[in-house]
Amino acid sequence: MAGNRTFTMIKPDAVAAGNTGAITKMIEEAGFKIIAMKKTYMSKDRAGQFYEVHKERPFYNDLTTYMSSGPIIPMILEKENAVEDFRALIGATNPKEAAPGTIRALFAKSIEANAIHGSDSDDNAKIEGGFFFSHTEQF
Ligand code: UDP
Ligand code: MG
Numbered sequence: 001m002a003g004n005r006t007f008t009m010i011k012p013d014a015v016a017a018g019n020t021g022a023i024t025k026m027i028e029e030a031g032f033k034i035i036a037m038k039k040t041y042m043s044k045d046r047a048g049q050f051y052e053v054h055k056e057r058p059f060y061n062d063l064t065t066y067m068s069s070g071p072i073i074p075m076i077l078e079k080e081n082a083v084e085d086f087r088a089l090i091g092a093t094n095p096k097e098a099a100p101g102t103i104r105a106l107f108a109k110s111i112e113a114n115a116i117h118g119s120d121s122d123d124n125a126k127i128e129g130g131f132f133f134s135h136t137e138q139f
Helices: 012-016 020-029 044-050 060-067 082-090 103-107 122-132
Strands: 005-010 033-037 073-078 116-118
Touching (some): 005 020, 020 073, 044 060, 073 082, 082 103
Antiparallel strands (some): 005 073, 005 116, 033 073
16 A cells, blocks of 8 residues: 655745745645754765765765765655655656646756656655655654
8 A cells, every 4th residue: 555655845946936825725725734844954975875875876976076066955744645746746866857837847947957856666765754854654
């Protein structure tokens, strides 16, 4: 059965562009409850750990530089079928392929600076949420 939590992070380009409020509004209007949220920062090493699965990919070095270039807003979200529904709300990785009206279609600048992260499985949602927040099971 699909889980009811996912993890997201508003990325540095969208925070810097002043789109935190607009994106958060879309998330809440789509029926997601914000369980945990903060404004923080990742060093290049921490960004490297977060994206460890991509470490052999050609974009890894640029990605970790970009992800440590400014503040981010990580959040844990709750909704029925959270992982799949949230991936639908954010759209494809490449904003040129993202469906109209999705967060990436509206706010992403490029395939790298694509405004927002969304976990791709229930297991990764737990791991990624735990990377930024502790004790959220009680919320
Ligand atoms: N990315 C990139 N170039 C690519 C593919 C991905 O810079 O060709 C970046 C982009 O920021 C993306 C992140 O790496 O969101 C993780 O890639 P993934 O394939 O997991 O995409 P996502 O799950 O975020 O849609
Ligand atoms: Mg991914």
